[in-house]
Amino acid sequence: MSACVIGHITVKDEDKWAQYRAQVPATLVPWGAELLFRGKVDAVLAGGHPHTDTVVIRFPYVAAVDAWYASPAYQALIPLRRQAADLVLISFAD
Numbered sequence: 283m284s285a286c287v288i289g290h291i292t293v294k295d296e297d298k299w300a301q302y303r304a305q306v307p308a309t310l311v312p313w314g315a316e317l318l319f320r321g322k323v324d325a326v327l328a329g330g331h332p333h334t335d336t337v338v339i340r341f342p343y344v345a346a347v348d349a350w351y352a353s354p355a356y357q358a359l360i361p362l363r364r365q366a367a368d369l370v371l372i373s374f375a376d
Contacts, residue, residue: 283343283344283375283376284340284341284343284344284376285340285343285346285347285374285375285376286338286339286340286341286374286376287337287338287339287341287347287371287373288337288338288339288371288372289336289337289338289339289369289372290331290333290335290369290370290372291333291335291336291337291367291369292333292335292367292368292369293334293335293366293367294365294366294367294368295367298366299366299367301362301366302359302366305362306359309350309353309355309359310339310350312350312353312355313341313346313347313350313353314342315339315340315341316339316340317339318338318339318340319337319338320335320336320337320338321335321336322334322335322336323335323336333368333369333370335367344373344375
């Protein structure tokens with residue numbers, strides 16, 4: 283069963299966000315994850331959505347999501363992420 287992580291993001295510091303974004307892809311490699319989409323909200327068609335950006339990452343299996351998130355490589359980026367943006371990360375399994 284594969285899984286996707288979707289991040290809803292509001293950037294607070296563009297420079298720090300760029301640093302964070304540049305480092306995340308390397309943390310995905312050991313887990314066979316693939317960055318599917320990064321983009322800005324074009325329109326909210328129904329309901330409310332407070333964030334401006336979205337990212338979608340596909341993992342080959344559900345356990346890889348937890349392993350990636352708990353990995354030392356990704357955990358080391360969390361302080362930078364917190365300085366750079368407010369976000370919600372959600373994992374979905376198919």
